[in-house]
Amino acid sequence: MMRKVEEWKEGRCRLFHFEIGKIQDWKPVKDLLNWARAWSLWSVHLCTGCCSPELMAVACSRFDAERFGTLPFPTLRECDLLFILGVVSEKMAKRVKITYEQMPEPKYVIALGDCAISGGLWWDSHNVVQGVDKIIPVDVYVPGCPPRPEAWIQGIRLLQKKIMEGR
Amino acid sequence: MSIMRVRWGPQHPVSGQWAFWLDVDGDIVVNMEPDIGYTHRGIEKVAENRTYIQNVPVVERTSVFDAGNIVFGYVQAVEELMGIEIPERAKYIRTIVGEMSRIVSHLYGLGLLAIAVGFETMLMWFINDRELFLDLFEMLTGARITYSFFIPGGVLHDLPQGFYDEAMRRLDYFERRLKDYWKMFFLNRTFITRTRGVGVLKREDAIRLGVVGPNLRASGVEADVRKDEPYAAYDQIDFIIPTEKEGDAYARGGVRFHELEQSVSIIRQALKKIPDGKIRVKVPITPTPPKGEAYSRVETARGEIGYYIISDGSNRPYRVKISAPSFRNLLAMPFLSRNVPMADIPTIYLSLDLIPLDVDR
Numbered sequence: 001m002m003r004k005v006e007e008w009k010e011g012r013c014r015l016f017h018f019e020i021g022k023i024q025d026w027k028p029v030k031d032l033l034n035w036a037r038a039w040s041l042w043s044v045h046l047c048t049g050c051c052s053p054e055l056m057a058v059a060c061s062r063f064d065a066e067r068f069g070t071l072p073f074p075t076l077r078e079c080d081l082l083f084i085l086g087v088v089s090e091k092m093a094k095r096v097k098i099t100y101e102q103m104p105e106p107k108y109v110i111a112l113g114d115c116a117i118s119g120g121l122w123w124d125s126h127n128v129v130q131g132v133d134k135i136i137p138v139d140v141y142v143p144g145c146p147p148r149p150e151a152w153i154q155g156i157r158l159l160q161k162k163i164m165e166g167r
Numbered sequence: 168m169s170i171m172r173v174r175w176g177p178q179h180p181v182s183g184q185w186a187f188w189l190d191v192d193g194d195i196v197v198n199m200e201p202d203i204g205y206t207h208r209g210i211e212k213v214a215e216n217r218t219y220i221q222n223v224p225v226v227e228r229t230s231v232f233d234a235g236n237i238v239f240g241y242v243q244a245v246e247e248l249m250g251i252e253i254p255e256r257a258k259y260i261r262t263i264v265g266e267m268s269r270i271v272s273h274l275y276g277l278g279l280l281a282i283a284v285g286f287e288t289m290l291m292w293f294i295n296d297r298e299l300f301l302d303l304f305e306m307l308t309g310a311r312i313t314y315s316f317f318i319p320g321g322v323l324h325d326l327p328q329g330f331y332d333e334a335m336r337r338l339d340y341f342e343r344r345l346k347d348y349w350k351m352f353f354l355n356r357t358f359i360t361r362t363r364g365v366g367v368l369k370r371e372d373a374i375r376l377g378v379v380g381p382n383l384r385a386s387g388v389e390a391d392v393r394k395d396e397p398y399a400a401y402d403q404i405d406f407i408i409p410t411e412k413e414g415d416a417y418a419r420g421g422v423r424f425h426e427l428e429q430s431v432s433i434i435r436q437a438l439k440k441i442p443d444g445k446i447r448v449k450v451p452i453t454p455t456p457p458k459g460e461a462y463s464r465v466e467t468a469r470g471e472i473g474y475y476i477i478s479d480g481s482n483r484p485y486r487v488k489i490s491a492p493s494f495r496n497l498l499a500m501p502f503l504s505r506n507v508p509m510a511d512i513p514t515i516y517l518s519l520d521l522i523p524l525d526v527d528r
Contacts, residue, residue, distance in 0.1 A: 045178070053232055057301075092177065
């Protein structure tokens with residue numbers, strides 16, 4: 001019995017000619033999973049810089065990113081999307097990395113604002129990380145300082161497209 | 168009981184861009200230490216490497232929530248250095264933009280205070296009505312939040328066609344909404360229970376800790392730079408400084424609410440009184456002020472901000488020192504967080520309307 005459980009956990013158990021661990025690689029299942037992931041992108045609440053006033057506008061009822069399934073959520077253990085809200089300083093960089101590592105797979109990152117993309121206005125500052133992609137992998141970049149809510153939502157839509165195409 | 172050390176932030180729904188260390192005994196917080204510096208961008212150092220005009224967007228990032236008033240002080244200090252007198256129309260446009268910026272900032276602060284006590288409906292209301300003024304900003308300046316609209320010598324654009332009617336229409340609507348806010352939010356029993364008597368800052372403590380802005384006025388001190396040392400067009404407009412006596416979280420919210428009413432009245436008066444004329448005087452694209460130093464202070468939404476600029480005669484400032492309001496209000500935070508239940512920490516923090524961006528610079 002214990003051996004069966006171990007096999008099941010490791011995905012070696014066979015069921016209808018498929019290995020359970022590999023059932024996600026079967027195309028219909030994969031598409032279904034990607035579709036589900038794309039429409040329930042819950043985002044971590046980690047403010048790194050000054051794009052946070054627009055986060056409010058995006059989350060509240062005028063622009064309402066929740067209609068695309070993006071909901072800011074307090075607990076990062078249940079989230080799969082990390083918004084980098086603007087400038088990342090040296091001290092914040094460690095926390096961004098820790099936050100990213102604590103999130104469960106699959107996880108996606110959207111870098112918002114010029115500062116998060118390349119340092120932006122702070123290109124010669126002594127305490128700013130010149131682009132968040134030096135610390136963690138980034139899926140979608142949204143330029144602007146801060147990006148307009150429409151641009152923000154377009155970034156979310158681009159990420160959804162990317163997920164549905166199978167990353 | 169043993170004392171436990173709890174970390175609060177920076178990945179936390181109400182922490183913002185910083186962290187607190189809380190020493191808790193059961194549910195009671197016995198000591199609190201703020202851990203700041205998560206958004207230190209070195210604004211003061213970066214400002215030494217840019218020309219005076221390039222510095223306008225740089226100092227604006229001190230606090231993008233209140234972008235109008237933050238730049239106000241910097242621009243006034245540069246004008247004092249160069250000895251420029253700006254046209255009358257520019258002063259009025261600056262007043263209008265400054266007050267709209269104050270409304271936007273207060274609505275954001277009140278929205279966060281609402282969510283601190285778990286009142287999500289009000290968050291939606293406040294943030295939605297903030298969009299009224301963000302649209303006006305977009306009409307006037309072309310940007311929603313970070314409009315670097317003030318430049319040394321005046322403002323960038325004149326009021327566009329139809330701005331008067333549009334602004335009046337929106338102000339009428341907003342005034343009706345203010346009555347709803349009072350009924351729905353400030354007379355709400357849950358809100359009163361959660362905020363009355365929480366984080367009481369007495370008058371003498373507020374003065375001793377050097378608290379500024381609405382937090383000081385909520386403790387009964389009538390101090391406002393707009394009245395004490397009028398700048399722009401504030402000496403030609405009549406308004407009152409709302410104060411409260413209690414000094415608790417409810418009073419701090421109430422002062423902000425009454426300031427919204429005053430701001431609406433100031434914008435109306437300024438739009439009616441605005442004279443014709445030029446919107447800026449001619450200033451070279453890289454201004455080179457003579458050797459000297461200047462200090463200017465303005466009242467932002469969170470309190471008094473001071474700019475001290477030293478010029479060495481070149482086209483870049485030798486030193487720009489910013490004394491930011493949230494950094495002064497921060498001193499009240501550990502003082503108020505002693506011997507309170509942990510559930511009151513978000514209320515105290517968000518009623519002080521602190522923003523870490525402003526503290527770290």
